[in-house]
Amino acid sequence: MSRSENSRSENSRSENSRSEMPPSDKVRSGRASLPLLDIVPRMRRMVSRPEAMRPALAVAAVSGLTEGLALAAMLPAISSLSSGEPVWGMRVGGWLTVFAVLASASFGLNYLQSRKTYAVALDFLHSIHRLVGDQVSKQPLGWFGRPIAGRLSRMVSTELMSAGEIFAHMIGPLVARTASGLVVVVAAWFWDPLLGLILTVAVPVFVVITLAATALMRRGRAVHEPEEVILSNRIVEYAQCQGALRSCGRSDDFPPLTDALDRTRSAKMRAHWVETVGMMLSGMATQGVVVVLIVVTGSLAVSGTLEPIPALAFIGLALRFTSILSAITESAMALESRRPLLDALDDVLTAEALPEPATPAELTAPGTIELENVTFGYAEGTEPVLKGVSLSVPSRSMVALVGPSGSGKTTIARLISRFHDVDSGTVKVGGVPVTEQTGEQLMAQLSMVFQDVYLFDDTLAANIAIGRAGATEGEIRAAADLAGVSEIARRLPDGWDTRVGEGGRALSGGERQRVAIARALLKQAPIVLFDEATSALDVENEANIVAAIEKLREQATVLIIAHRLDTIVAADRIIALDDRGGVEAQGTHEELLSTVGADDAAGASRSGTYRRFWERLRSAQGWQLTG
Numbered sequence: 001m002s003r004s005e006n007s008r009s010e011n012s013r014s015e016n017s018r019s020e021m022p023p024s025d026k027v028r029s030g031r032a033s034l035p036l037l038d039i040v041p042r043m044r045r046m047v048s049r050p051e052a053m054r055p056a057l058a059v060a061a062v063s064g065l066t067e068g069l070a071l072a073a074m075l076p077a078i079s080s081l082s083s084g085e086p087v088w089g090m091r092v093g094g095w096l097t098v099f100a101v102l103a104s105a106s107f108g109l110n111y112l113q114s115r116k117t118y119a120v121a122l123d124f125l126h127s128i129h130r131l132v133g134d135q136v137s138k139q140p141l142g143w144f145g146r147p148i149a150g151r152l153s154r155m156v157s158t159e160l161m162s163a164g165e166i167f168a169h170m171i172g173p174l175v176a177r178t179a180s181g182l183v184v185v186v187a188a189w190f191w192d193p194l195l196g197l198i199l200t201v202a203v204p205v206f207v208v209i210t211l212a213a214t215a216l217m218r219r220g221r222a223v224h225e226p227e228e229v230i231l232s233n234r235i236v237e238y239a240q241c242q243g244a245l246r247s248c249g250r251s252d253d254f255p256p257l258t259d260a261l262d263r264t265r266s267a268k269m270r271a272h273w274v275e276t277v278g279m280m281l282s283g284m285a286t287q288g289v290v291v292v293l294i295v296v297t298g299s300l301a302v303s304g305t306l307e308p309i310p311a312l313a314f315i316g317l318a319l320r321f322t323s324i325l326s327a328i329t330e331s332a333m334a335l336e337s338r339r340p341l342l343d344a345l346d347d348v349l350t351a352e353a354l355p356e357p358a359t360p361a362e363l364t365a366p367g368t369i370e371l372e373n374v375t376f377g378y379a380e381g382t383e384p385v386l387k388g389v390s391l392s393v394p395s396r397s398m399v400a401l402v403g404p405s406g407s408g409k410t411t412i413a414r415l416i417s418r419f420h421d422v423d424s425g426t427v428k429v430g431g432v433p434v435t436e437q438t439g440e441q442l443m444a445q446l447s448m449v450f451q452d453v454y455l456f457d458d459t460l461a462a463n464i465a466i467g468r469a470g471a472t473e474g475e476i477r478a479a480a481d482l483a484g485v486s487e488i489a490r491r492l493p494d495g496w497d498t499r500v501g502e503g504g505r506a507l508s509g510g511e512r513q514r515v516a517i518a519r520a521l522l523k524q525a526p527i528v529l530f531d532e533a534t535s536a537l538d539v540e541n542e543a544n545i546v547a548a549i550e551k552l553r554e555q556a557t558v559l560i561i562a563h564r565l566d567t568i569v570a571a572d573r574i575i576a577l578d579d580r581g582g583v584e585a586q587g588t589h590e591e592l593l594s595t596v597g598a599d600d601a602a603g604a605s606r607s608g609t610y611r612r613f614w615e616r617l618r619s620a621q622g623w624q625l626t627g
Contacts, residue, residue, distance in 0.1 A: 039335055042346045043167060047120060048127040056116035056167075057175050063109035064176035068183025070102040071320055075191050075313055082309035117172035125164045131349060138353035138439075142419035163341050170338070174331040181324045184317065192306070195314060198296055199321060202289045206325040209285040213329060214336040216278035220271035221340065227260070227267040234260040278333070286326045293318035354421055360441040365431030367395030367445075367526040367557045369416055374425035376415060384423065385411045387581040393573075395526075398549070398558040400568050402613060403577030403584075409561045410451075413529045416559070417446055429527065447520035447556075450531040453512040455504025460489055460515070461496040463504070467519030475522060482548045483518035485511075517548050528552050530560040565618065576610040585610055 040057075044050040076087040077095035085091075090098070185203065189196030234257045238245070245251040294315055301311035370392045377384035386408045393399045401409045414420065415427050418434045427434050430445055447467075455463045464476050464485065480486045488511050492498035504512045520528050530549075546566065552558050562568055569589050576592060578584040585592055592610045 039166065039339075039342060040171065042342055043120075043124070043171075045349055046128055046131060046345060047123045049123055052116070052120055052123065053167075056113070056120050056172065059109060059113045059116050060172045060175040061179045063106065063113045064179030065183055066102055066106045066109055067176070068180035068187070070099065070106065071180070071184050071317060072187030073098050073102065074317055075187070075310060078313040079307070079310045082307065113172055113176065114168075117168045121164045121166075121168035124167065125160065128160065128163070128345065132345070135349055135351060139351060140354045140419055140421075141417060142414065143351070162338060163345065166335065166338050166342070170331050170335050174328060174335070177324050177328050177331065181321060181328065184321045184324070188314075188317075191314075192300075194300070195297070198293060199318070202293075202322070202325065205285055205289065206329060209281050210329045210332045212281055213278035213333055216274050216281075217333060217336045218339075220274040220278075223274065224264070224267040224271040225340070227264040231260040231264045286322050286329075289325070290319060290322050293322070354418065355435070356438050357436060358438075360438050361432045361436045363430035363432055363445075365395065368428070368431055369393035369527065369557065369559060370426075370428040370431075371412065371415070372426040372428070374415065374422050374427060376411065376420070376422045378420075383581075385581055386415075388425070389577075389581070389583055390425075391575050391583055391586065393557055393559055395557050396553070396555075397572040398553050398560065398570065399573045399575060400571035401559065401561045401575050401577065402568060402610065404579045404613070407577035407579055408581050409577060410531055413448070413450070413531050413559065413561065416529060417448060418442055445525055445527050447523045447525040447528045448531075449513065449516045449520050449529065453504065453509075453516040455500045455507070455512055455515060457499060457502045459497050459499055460485070460492065463500060463515055464518045464522060467522035468524065471522055479518045479521035482521055482551050483514045484545070484548075485514050485518045488514065514545070517545060521548055521552065525556060527557045527559070530558065530562070568614075574610070576613070589614075
């Protein structure tokens with residue numbers, strides 16, 4: 001593989017991070033299984049009162065038993081009606097009383113079943129946001145990516161009601177119908193063993209058909225889901241890249257989107273035929289059982305084994321029985337259609353967070369950063385981004401990370417923040433490995449100003465105040481003054497009370513970065529990480545950032561990734577990374593420029609990359625547009 005292929009931007013590689021994306025974005029191709037066997041245990045993890053599920057299922061089962069008894073009572077009741085003689089010890093009047101009692105009991109049980117199953121469903125809807133939120137808050141920052149954000153947004157909003165239907169509209173009725181069908185089978189054995197045998201044989205046939213139908217649905221989903229994921233990504237890409245596309249005259253024709261649409265349409269057609277086969281199997285099985293039952297019952301009636309009226313009653317019962325089995329199959333397939341959403345929720349709830357201790361560690365060197373022989377790659381089996389990197393950042397110093405694109409600068413900042421754990425080596429913050437600190441303790445030591453700044457859809461002042469809870473208005477304004485945000489407030493229609501929009505879209509990229517720097521100033525953390533913090537600022541506004549950095553140097557350790565000359569020269573120490581994922585040289589600006597080919601005090605070879613990097617920056621600084 002060429003170096004150009006290996007040196008994709010770090011941001012792109014991070015989205016394919018080994019921090020596992022929920023497998024729901026991948027297609028599960030497990031074996032077909034009866035729906036209740038794996039769905040009910042998953043649902044237990046998604047409600048606050050899992051103990052309420054057992055009585056709800058029990059009531060559903062009793063409700064189904066009552067319905068089955070009412071159906072079974074048809075045979076003796078009709079036989080008694082036709083013959084005028086008692087059947088099983090009761091005449092028609094007795095059987096009518098039985099029907100009345102069963103009808104009343106069925107009404108009450110159905111009402112109770114609805115209350116209990118809906119209570120579980122409402123508990124699910126009430127609890128799932130908190131459960132997902134609690135679980136998400138435990139995940140390392142590297143776990144979050146754009147596919148995850150979109151998936152989480154859908155699963156806790158528009159798709160959530162579909163998941164809420166699972167217990168109330170599918171599992172409860174499925175249990176009731178199953179119980180009802182079993183009662184009919186048992187009653188048929190008591191009435192006529194041959195008829196009971198026929199109904200019994202029909203049950204495994206329907207079980208096999210149900211498994212086959214759900215397996216075909218899974219197969220269909222495996223065909224179309226990957227293409228739908230690609231299509232959604234292409235649609236987002238097309239919307240986000242309109243500027244580039246229009247500037248190239250390609251907004252009317254975007255081949256990647258067209259290809260994704262064609263592939264998705266083709267995949268959906270193939271999936272449709274696969275799923276149709278499953279539906280046809282279910283329908284054919286239902287009709288086949290009905291025909292067999294009618295033929296056998298008719299033969300028994302002709303031979304005199306069954307009286308004509310009881311035979312007709314049994315045919316009616318058989319039709320009802322097959323409709324119950326058909327409803328069970330439909331419920332199972334409906335549950336299968338909800339499986340992808342349940343998979344997604346389950347994957348979030350079972351995601352393993354990075355391990356951390358129960359109590360905070362005692363910091364031995366507050367304000368320091370150290371990497372010891374760190375090797376790290378975003379995905380297993382790929383070229384590591386960092387190879388044996390060792391560096392140290394003393395307390396209250398300013399250290400600049402420089403190097404070519406893809407050398408690992410942003411990755412170092414992310415490992416310090418524990419977006420991910422390293423493959424080998426140690427990352428220390430405050431003198432203690434980050435793996436031995438709680439997440440809250442580590443985050444309390446860091447302020448982060450990364451390239452992609454996100455602002456909340458709130459006021460300008462509120463977006464700064466989030467940097468430190470309890471900050472006074474004077475402290476917020478002082479941080480804003482240093483970062484140059486006050487000048488932004490003066491230009492906005494409602495000043496500090498102007499809402500900045502979702503993600504801060506009402507502000508420019510440079511203005512958003514200044515707000516992020518104001519947050520860092522307000523937080524007063526002992527360590528500040530800057531990742532291209534001045535890349536989107538013009539010359540006039542850069543003065544505000546330089547002033548803010550100087551202020552931070554007085555009270556915090558500053559690790560900055562920068563390409564601006566003034567920032568690099570002002571650093572106490574510069575760490576130059578090479579394009580192979582290692583540290584090429586460390587030292588002051590003068591030391592790194594002084595000798596080419598020699599070794600620095602730490603023994604790191606200076607190959608001249610820093611000198612070339614510096615001279616290119618100086619040359620680029622002199623560029624100007626001429627008439």
